[in-house]
Amino acid sequence: MKFLDNLWLALDALRSNLMRSILTTLGIVIGIFAVIAMVSIGEGAKSEITGQIEALGSNLLTVTPGRVSSGSSIGAFGSGTSLTQDHLALIEACPSVALAAPEVGSNMSVSVGKTSMITNIIGTTGPYAQIRNLGIERGLFFGTREEDAASRVAVIGAGVAEELFPNQDPIGLSMKIGNVKFTITGLLASKGQSGILSNDDVVYIPITTAQRRLLGARRGQLRAIYVTSKSEDVTDLAVAEIEQALLRDLKDPEAFNVSNQADLISVVEDMTTTMTLLLACIAGISLLVGGIGIMNIMLVSVTERIREIGIRKAIGAQEKEILLQFLLEAATLSLLGGLIGIALGATGAVLLSRALGWQAVVSIEAILMASGISLMIGLFFGVYPARKAARLDPIVALRHE
Amino acid sequence: MKHVVELRNITKTYVIGEIQVKALRGISFGIAPGEFVAIMGASGSGKSTLMNILGCLDQPTAGEYYLNNREVSNLSAAELARLRNRELGFVFQSYNLLPRLDAIHNVELPLIYAGVGLAERKERALAALERVGLTERAKHRPVELSGGQQQRVAIARALINEPKLILADEPTGNLDTASSLEIMQIFQELNERRGITVIIVTHEEDIAAFSKRILRFRDGLLIEDAPVVGKGAATHEISR
Ligand SMILES: Nc1ncnc2c1ncn2[C@@H]1O[C@H](COP(=O)(O)OP(=O)(O)OP(=O)(O)O)[C@@H](O)[C@H]1O
Ligand SMILES: [Mg+2]
Numbered sequence: 298m299k300f301l302d303n304l305w306l307a308l309d310a311l312r313s314n315l316m317r318s319i320l321t322t323l324g325i326v327i328g329i330f331a332v333i334a335m336v337s338i339g340e341g342a343k344s345e346i347t348g349q350i351e352a353l354g355s356n357l358l359t360v361t362p363g364r365v366s367s368g369s370s371i372g373a374f375g376s377g378t379s380l381t382q383d384h385l386a387l388i389e390a391c392p393s394v395a396l397a398a399p400e401v402g403s404n405m406s407v408s409v410g411k412t413s414m415i416t417n418i419i420g421t422t423g424p425y426a427q428i429r430n431l432g433i434e435r436g437l438f439f440g441t442r443e444e445d446a447a448s449r450v451a452v453i454g455a456g457v458a459e460e461l462f463p464n465q466d467p468i469g470l471s472m473k474i475g476n477v478k479f480t481i482t483g484l485l486a487s488k489g490q491s492g493i494l495s496n497d498d499v500v501y502i503p504i505t506t507a508q509r510r511l512l513g514a515r516r517g518q519l520r521a522i523y524v525t526s527k528s529e530d531v532t533d534l535a536v537a538e539i540e541q542a543l544l545r546d547l548k549d550p551e552a553f554n555v556s557n558q559a560d561l562i563s564v565v566e567d568m569t570t571t572m573t574l575l576l577a578c579i580a581g582i583s584l585l586v587g588g589i590g591i592m593n594i595m596l597v598s599v600t601e602r603i604r605e606i607g608i609r610k611a612i613g614a615q616e617k618e619i620l621l622q623f624l625l626e627a628a629t630l631s632l633l634g635g636l637i638g639i640a641l642g643a644t645g646a647v648l649l650s651r652a653l654g655w656q657a658v659v660s661i662e663a664i665l666m667a668s669g670i671s672l673m674i675g676l677f678f679g680v681y682p683a684r685k686a687a688r689l690d691p692i693v694a695l696r697h698e
Numbered sequence: 699m700k701h702v703v704e705l706r707n708i709t710k711t712y713v714i715g716e717i718q719v720k721a722l723r724g725i726s727f728g729i730a731p732g733e734f735v736a737i738m739g740a741s742g743s744g745k746s747t748l749m750n751i752l753g754c755l756d757q758p759t760a761g762e763y764y765l766n767n768r769e770v771s772n773l774s775a776a777e778l779a780r781l782r783n784r785e786l787g788f789v790f791q792s793y794n795l796l797p798r799l800d801a802i803h804n805v806e807l808p809l810i811y812a813g814v815g816l817a818e819r820k821e822r823a824l825a826a827l828e829r830v831g832l833t834e835r836a837k838h839r840p841v842e843l844s845g846g847q848q849q850r851v852a853i854a855r856a857l858i859n860e861p862k863l864i865l866a867d868e869p870t871g872n873l874d875t876a877s878s879l880e881i882m883q884i885f886q887e888l889n890e891r892r893g894i895t896v897i898i899v900t901h902e903e904d905i906a907a908f909s910k911r912i913l914r915f916r917d918g919l920l921i922e923d924a925p926v927v928g929k930g931a932a933t934h935e936i937s938r
Pocket of ligand 2 (some may be wrong): 747867
């Protein structure tokens, strides 16, 4: 008997009990879905993290304000009062620090004519572009000249440009931030999503302009200071120097926070590992349940078809041919479930990665592995029912009603 | 030895718990190529038990069975399956067709297990259906066929591997007189035109009258082995 004959037979048998077949494969579908999601999320997170390291450089440090010393405990990002321009100067003076740039900002309305949007307005200085690795698509980032003059110039993100200047080159055009008119001097390259926030919905203006014209009362407070060390080797040293300098001034070690990019990465990595483990558990359990489901339904199928088995044996089917018939049926069932799971898992991974701004990673290896697993499950859990079928005595089977 | 089938002192004993049922109690006979034999006897006399042994579906408790001059009573399950597939065709009282397959697919089944390719299978299955006069029913499934037609499909299936021996256990047991007649005429034609050895079990004298020799059984023993006399007359009588 040819393999193809057997395959056709298996498909036919599954088709004749379509609903039952679909329900039986559910466990495998969910299990394989979890496997694919697990691998994709794991690999997506890994490549995202690597991407971050490459984009930011591991010599990037972020200094943020911490607890307010006066006792008010509003310590959320940007709301503290501890960091000021003076601290920026202290940080710049540290020997291992290469560049430092302040950040102030707020969400404000930006408009051109009747079109307007709320976006993140960031006031900073020239080195910021270099420290944060901002890619300039067109025009220039501002520098000391604009800062000194508190010029009303703005560098806009790709998202803002798309919203306010669709199909236009925005360089040289003007827009309003609040009620203040700005000229656009630079356009940033698109950076895509990070989490649910778009990195492209942002407007950069000189910090002096921001403080004098837009921010009002809280003009002196910095949301963060971004720093690069002179090299990756001295990053830890730079952290120590900055902490020492700031502690001398602020007294309270809780009043500020110096974070290394590596800290952030390890947090994300921990999260990813937890998630992967969770998915692996779901995958393992549902694959086991799925396998048992297949064994169960194959046993039912063998019992229902005892007479058919008797007939086949009576006209000369060998034990191994009956065995192969039922084994192939179980394997096909499981593999089909696996393929459905792969399709769902891949779709899910793509959607999720789009939502998180990650690159979709559904690798060929993951697909092959998932197919292999589902095939193995079908074979493993199919052996017992298939042997039962193969060993039936032809006379007994033929007499069966 | 020039027998298609030769039995020497075949016994078959079923053991159910403490009870032993001696279904066959020492049967010996031979059947030469081209014979047409009817096996008769009361219910429970061991006819089906014998047919199952002859058809390699079951094995005797003791004794020797030569099929085409080869001792087969001690062969493995795999070798018996091969014999069932190649050397003989079995026709059952209850047709035993696969309900989900149409006629042509039922007929080609033994060829699948003989490893014959698709194109040749189709061709030979159609030819076999033609031989039993069912060409135009090739695409019909068993439920869409009458009992007589189903039995003709079963005969086509038994013929497909061109065996020299056809065994039929009460092939007309479920059929009316007209259909029985058709079936018996097919057997007669296979026997007379193609020299196939035919062994049938029947309870009816006028069915047995199609054969050339009748073996009568009682309580697991062969009690009479006689040629059919006035054969032409019997055939005439039934076809009236
Ligand atoms: N699998 C079995 N287990 C136990 N006893 C059996 C089995 N098969 C047949 N027998 C017994 O063997 C004897 C012969 O049965 P068999 O089926 O050969 O009779 P038969 O001549 O074909 O009868 P019928 O004309 O009714 O078909 C009977 O007494 C029956 O009860
Ligand atoms: Mg019987």
